[in-house]
Amino acid sequence: MIRKVRSHIVQEEPLVFELSSAGKRGFQLPGLDVPAADAAAELGAENVRGPIEGFPEVSEVEALRHFTRLSTWNYAIDLGMYPLGSCTMKYNPRAHEEAARVEGLAWAHPYQPEELAQGCLEIMARLEEALAEITGMDAVSLQPAAGAHGELTGILLVRALLAARGNPRRKILIPDSAHGTNPATAAVAGYAVENIRSNDRGMIDLEAFPRLVTEEVAALMLTNPNTLGVFEVNIARIAEILHEKGALLYMDGANMNALVGVTRPGDAGVDVLHLNLHKTFSTPHGGGGPGSGPVAVKRELEPFLPKPRLKQEGGRWRLDYDRPQSIGRVRAFYGNFGVLVRALAYILACGAEGLRQATVDAVLNSNYVRKALEPYYELPHREPSMHECVFSDQRQARRGVRTMDIAKRLIDYGFHPYTVSFPLIVPGALMIEPTESESRRELDLFIEAMISIAREAEENPELVRTAPHSTRTSRVDEVSAARKPVLRWRPGP
Amino acid sequence: MRYLPKSDADRRAMLEAIGLESLEGLFSRIPPQLRLGEPLRLGPGLSEYEVLEYFREQGRRNPAFPSFLGAGAYRHYRPALVDVVASRGEFLTAYTPYQAEISQGILTAIFEFQTMICQLTGMEAANASMYDGSTAMTEAALMAMRITGRERIVVSSGVHPEYREVLGTYARNQAMQVIEAPYDPDSGATDAACAAALLDGRTAALILQSPNFFGVLEPWQAAAEAAHAAGALLIHVFTEAVSLGLLAPPEQADIVAGELQSFAIPPSFGGPYAGVIATREKYVRQLPGRLVGQTTDRAGRRAFCLTLSTREQHIRRERATSNICTNQALVALMATVFMTVYGKQGLRELAEQNLAKAHYLAGKLPRRFAGRFFNEFVARAEGASPEQINQALLEKKIIGGLPLGRFYPELADCMLLCATEMSGRAELDAVAEAFARAAGGRA
Numbered sequence: 001m002i003r004k005v006r007s008h009i010v011q012e013e014p015l016v017f018e019l020s021s022a023g024k025r026g027f028q029l030p031g032l033d034v035p036a037a038d039a040a041a042e043l044g045a046e047n048v049r050g051p052i053e054g055f056p057e058v059s060e061v062e063a064l065r066h067f068t069r070l071s072t073w074n075y076a077i078d079l080g081m082y083p084l085g086s087c088t089m090k091y092n093p094r095a096h097e098e099a100a101r102v103e104g105l106a107w108a109h110p111y112q113p114e115e116l117a118q119g120c121l122e123i124m125a126r127l128e129e130a131l132a133e134i135t136g137m138d139a140v141s142l143q144p145a146a147g148a149h150g151e152l153t154g155i156l157l158v159r160a161l162l163a164a165r166g167n168p169r170r171k172i173l174i175p176d177s178a179h180g181t182n183p184a185t186a187a188v189a190g191y192a193v194e195n196i197r198s199n200d201r202g203m204i205d206l207e208a209f210p211r212l213v214t215e216e217v218a219a220l221m222l223t224n225p226n227t228l229g230v231f232e233v234n235i236a237r238i239a240e241i242l243h244e245k246g247a248l249l250y251m252d253g254a255n256m257n258a259l260v261g262v263t264r265p266g267d268a269g270v271d272v273l274h275l276n277l278h279k280t281f282s283t284p285h286g287g288g289g290p291g292s293g294p295v296a297v298k299r300e301l302e303p304f305l306p307k308p309r310l311k312q313e314g315g316r317w318r319l320d321y322d323r324p325q326s327i328g329r330v331r332a333f334y335g336n337f338g339v340l341v342r343a344l345a346y347i348l349a350c351g352a353e354g355l356r357q358a359t360v361d362a363v364l365n366s367n368y369v370r371k372a373l374e375p376y377y378e379l380p381h382r383e384p385s386m387h388e389c390v391f392s393d394q395r396q397a398r399r400g401v402r403t404m405d406i407a408k409r410l411i412d413y414g415f416h417p418y419t420v421s422f423p424l425i426v427p428g429a430l431m432i433e434p435t436e437s438e439s440r441r442e443l444d445l446f447i448e449a450m451i452s453i454a455r456e457a458e459e460n461p462e463l464v465r466t467a468p469h470s471t472r473t474s475r476v477d478e479v480s481a482a483r484k485p486v487l488r489w490r491p492g493p
Numbered sequence: 494m495r496y497l498p499k500s501d502a503d504r505r506a507m508l509e510a511i512g513l514e515s516l517e518g519l520f521s522r523i524p525p526q527l528r529l530g531e532p533l534r535l536g537p538g539l540s541e542y543e544v545l546e547y548f549r550e551q552g553r554r555n556p557a558f559p560s561f562l563g564a565g566a567y568r569h570y571r572p573a574l575v576d577v578v579a580s581r582g583e584f585l586t587a588y589t590p591y592q593a594e595i596s597q598g599i600l601t602a603i604f605e606f607q608t609m610i611c612q613l614t615g616m617e618a619a620n621a622s623m624y625d626g627s628t629a630m631t632e633a634a635l636m637a638m639r640i641t642g643r644e645r646i647v648v649s650s651g652v653h654p655e656y657r658e659v660l661g662t663y664a665r666n667q668a669m670q671v672i673e674a675p676y677d678p679d680s681g682a683t684d685a686a687c688a689a690a691l692l693d694g695r696t697a698a699l700i701l702q703s704p705n706f707f708g709v710l711e712p713w714q715a716a717a718e719a720a721h722a723a724g725a726l727l728i729h730v731f732t733e734a735v736s737l738g739l740l741a742p743p744e745q746a747d748i749v750a751g752e753l754q755s756f757a758i759p760p761s762f763g764g765p766y767a768g769v770i771a772t773r774e775k776y777v778r779q780l781p782g783r784l785v786g787q788t789t790d791r792a793g794r795r796a797f798c799l800t801l802s803t804r805e806q807h808i809r810r811e812r813a814t815s816n817i818c819t820n821q822a823l824v825a826l827m828a829t830v831f832m833t834v835y836g837k838q839g840l841r842e843l844a845e846q847n848l849a850k851a852h853y854l855a856g857k858l859p860r861r862f863a864g865r866f867f868n869e870f871v872a873r874a875e876g877a878s879p880e881q882i883n884q885a886l887l888e889k890k891i892i893g894g895l896p897l898g899r900f901y902p903e904l905a906d907c908m909l910l911c912a913t914e915m916s917g918r919a920e921l922d923a924v925a926e927a928f929a930r931a932a933g934g935r936a
Contacts, residue, residue: 015601070602105761112562180805184815190666287823289819330659333762339764353538354494416595
């Protein structure tokens with residue numbers, strides 16, 4: 001029985017290019033208060049373009065309806081639970097949007113004089129301080145634009161420190177359970193990647209690990225809790241082993257939502273980590289960005305952080321460019337400031353107690369779902385779960401129903417799918433992260449849907465294999481899309 | 494906590510269902526010595542009113558005066574529709590559209606975005622956006638290295654200095670050699686002969702920005718010929734997207750990398766913005782970042798999905814074209830709304846207004862470079878330093894231009910000024926007057 005949704009009329013809409021007709025416009029410019037310039041004379045006739053072929057020509061009302069209609073084809077956090085494991089899709093409070101649109105913040109130019117940017121600099125300083133406190137680290141850079149960018153920055157910091165000690169070393173160790181960005185990042189930073197196998201409990205094998213840490217190893221990139229949602233209990237010992245050999249411990253902070261206010265990576269010996277403000281600190285995902293990926297480090301790595309750095313002098317904030325050991329810039333300007341505003345707003349709204357309670361509720365929700373679904377889905381690793389739990393499709397696969405099919409059938413029940421087929425160490429994985437934003441009612445509806453789908457997989461597997469059945473668009477042909485890519489609209493014949 | 498949808502009774506009932514006595518029990522796996530013994534030093538949670546008051550207070554410390562700053566972040570009017578669309582929860586609070594059946598809204602909008610970028614740049618394919626212009630340019634350089642199998646990048650010193658710094662950061666950790674081509678001190682454009690002489694059989698790409706950091710148009714047609722003669726690619730960079738409304742598209746470039754902030758993205762102290770890379774169809778499989786492609790659903794209806802993901806990190810891991818995961822979808826959406834609202838005629842008129850304002854102002858100031866320019870130019874301060882002229886303007890509640898000494902010591906007596914459709918005639922005249930007063934010894 002599907003209780004969360006029922007069908008409803010959806011508006012159709014062509015592409016904006018197909019809506020266009022010559023001469024329509026959606027905007028009027030103010031009158032020109034200076035003499036017009038002759039483009040051909042000022043720019044050279046050869047440098048002036050003709051009309052932009054195919055560019056939109058629609059009125060304002062058509063533009064508004066166009067994008068409003070498109071929006072109704074999306075699922076979103078505002079409509080309900082988004083149990084995407086490792087993605088931390090939590091509620092995005094709208095007051096934080098308003099904060100980012102405060103005139104003096106939204107219209108601040110990155111090069112306006114520092115005395116006219118004290119508010120922006122203060123916000124950044126306060127956020128750096130809060131993130132250092134939350135992670136137990138000594139210094140934070142807000143410059144990286146997203147998680148993978150933060151990872152790259154972190155690994156460049158590792159390289160810079162080790163190079164300053166005399167040898168940047170050659171390789172980075174990465175567990176086979178890690179996110180794909182970890183090995184890709186290590187490669188972009190010029191390191192060789194050595195994948196290390198998890199033990200049968202999905203953890204780092206403490207027996208084998210010391211032998212892997214040779215003088216060639218620059219760092220281990222560890223996700224904690226790992227992608228099975230399990231806390232790496234030996235993290236402090238792992239840090240010691242690395243440090244004894246002069247290597248560093250990098251922590252991927254993607255799963256920080258399980259730790260805030262409960263335990264701090266810095267206290268466990270982590271040397272450098274990145275955070276995803278769009279996960280843990282509630283800034284909206286926006287359909288795939290913008291994110292923000294601050295990097296937090298121990299004192300030893302601070303001289304190498306990207307420049308400029310914030311510095312306080314005589315009660316005023318300024319930007320310090322005189323950082324001779326810095327790895328340099330990783331992007332123009334200072335970071336995704338608008339995202340930083342939203343993250344600080346979240347931290348201020350929650351306070352210490354609220355942040356901790358969010359963590360507790362996130363872990364509670366994940367365990368509640370795990371307990372309820374255990375009788376119906378295979379649980380390949382039985383260690384206690386933190387903020388997410390990972391099942392496999394082993395039982396349903398016997399009836400030809402795979403994790404992707406179950407995920408697509410969830411759509412018919414009014415939910416966004418969980419994360420499919422990840423982590424790679426669990427064949428046919430169902431990775432579920434409810435986050436703290438779900439009420440018991442929403443969780444119960446989700447559990448009911450999952451149980452119902454398990455039953456359907458037994459009784460009517462074809463129904464599940466061909467889902468979704470109730471969406472405006474049925475399952476799309478991704479294979480043809482990749483084989484003959486059509487990446488832009490072109491006018492018909 | 495108002496963001497958390499649970500009562501204590503809910504929590505107790507859920508604990509009971511799990512079979513735990515207390516909430517602490519959820520964390521029993523974490524070794525006791527690693528558990529925080531005290532609350533984080535962050536203070537109590539604040540009400541919505543208090544949170545917003547804090548940010549309004551900080552905003553008041555950054556007065557939003559009329560400004561002549563450009564240099565990679567531009568002050569353009571933002572049509573009301575942009576925030577109306579970007580604030581819709583279905584766009585704002587959606588995840589990356591991996592599940593195509595319930596993500597057709599953002600997928601369709603990004604497909605439109607990719608198309609509009611192609612129409613503007615004269616390229617055949619564009620990605621779904623990058624972090625910003627500086628990282629787009631750097632990723633374009635890495636892409637050129639993959640395509641040519643060469644490791645040298647020649648970059649004009651007329652490219653935004655911070656973009657070049659980012660390129661340098663990546664280069665130091667890759668087998669990339671970066672060589673700078675000087676600008677011509679008279680025209681302000683890249684010295685074409687010099688740049689051509691630097692190109693050889695090891696060169697992967699020549700990078701030019703046009704209009705360049707000084708606002709000057711680059712001779713990119715000649716540059717394209719020189720690059721191609723050496724078997725290298727031409728990477729064309731833009732930071733002022735509004736210029737594309739009037740300037741001929743860089744059709745002979747192989748890769749176009751740019752920043753779209755001008756398309757209704759608030760300056761927001763430097764981010765979030767949206768970069769983009771566009772290129773020829775034959776190089777699509779070397780493009781970094783997400784791509785949306787057209788396909789059909791089971792009923793044969795047109796549909797869109799993320800595609801060519803075998804280039805990406807979640808499939809290829811250490812063999813991916815880039816480590817990039819996130820794009821700037823919501824920001825790209827804002828740019829798409831902007832392009833739709835202004836449209837074919839509006840974008841051109843907007844560019845023409847920018848041209849008119851900047852040329853009106855430049856006509857009253859001593860220009861440093863002779864090259865043709867769009868809405869930015871370099872003026873030489875006479876009788877006072879650029880900083881002193883800015884100080885005089887600040888007294889009239891106007892933020893002047895960017896003194897160039899910090900990036901180009903040889904231009905310490907110059908400032909970069911940008912005029913847009915938002916620059917009123919009174920402010921333009923005030924800038925002219927401040928320069929004139931300085932020159933007349935009256936500053």
